[in-house]
Amino acid sequence: MTASRLDPAALCRAVSSPKHGAVASFVGTVRAVHAGRRVKAVSYDCFVPLAEKELARIAADAEKRWPVRVAVAHRTGRLSVGTASVAIAAGSGHRAEAFEACRFVIEEIKRRVPVWKKEHYFKGDGRWLAGCALHRTRR
Amino acid sequence: MKRKIELYGRLRDAGLGSSVAVELPKAATARQAMSALKSAFGAKAPLLAGCALATGDEVLSPSDELPDGRLAVLPPVCGG
Numbered sequence: 734m735t736a737s738r739l740d741p742a743a744l745c746r747a748v749s750s751p752k753h754g755a756v757a758s759f760v761g762t763v764r765a766v767h768a769g770r771r772v773k774a775v776s777y778d779c780f781v782p783l784a785e786k787e788l789a790r791i792a793a794d795a796e797k798r799w800p801v802r803v804a805v806a807h808r809t810g811r812l813s814v815g816t817a818s819v820a821i822a823a824g825s826g827h828r829a830e831a832f833e834a835c836r837f838v839i840e841e842i843k844r845r846v847p848v849w850k851k852e853h854y855f856k857g858d859g860r861w862l863a864g865c866a867l868h869r870t871r872r
Numbered sequence: 873m874k875r876k877i878e879l880y881g882r883l884r885d886a887g888l889g890s891s892v893a894v895e896l897p898k899a900a901t902a903r904q905a906m907s908a909l910k911s912a913f914g915a916k917a918p919l920l921a922g923c924a925l926a927t928g929d930e931v932l933s934p935s936d937e938l939p940d941g942r943l944a945v946l947p948p949v950c951g952g
Contacts, residue, residue, distance in 0.1 A: 782928030848951030849881030864950030
């Protein structure tokens, strides 16, 4: 979790290896329109200690499931339209598991990581977006 | 004993600041803490629907005893 600008290329470099024939990446960015409303910015709130642990656990889960190396970073703070809010990179021997690992990581982030988005609009009050309820996961 | 519980997401707009202090018995459970939070929220208690209590390490089940350290109440999440 970081308040600084994301660097997707640095994540790709971090998961690159001479043994890898593929590096897939996913970058999520702030959308200009949501549910018909013009968005000016999105604020990302976060419970940092648990969010960082969950990101690490998700990356480890992906690395257990596929022969990949994963790097992931997520923004906090108020971001303007077009700014990267999340970046994921997966390096692997072949493309299929790199794509699958990227998809897995972003879907798990949306389900498990304690982050909340408040959209700010050009007209009217901002709004916290709905999400997925958290539940205890026994380890 | 008083326990501080941190508020996140939509709960920050409840007018209670970034945390609330609730009175709890020793060895209280997460369920008891949620009940105390509902009282502290008063008319804003519906904001707690779907929320979970968590430490900096994990989400708690209602029957879990509250450990020492940071405690937070977390609304449904929507990262990415």
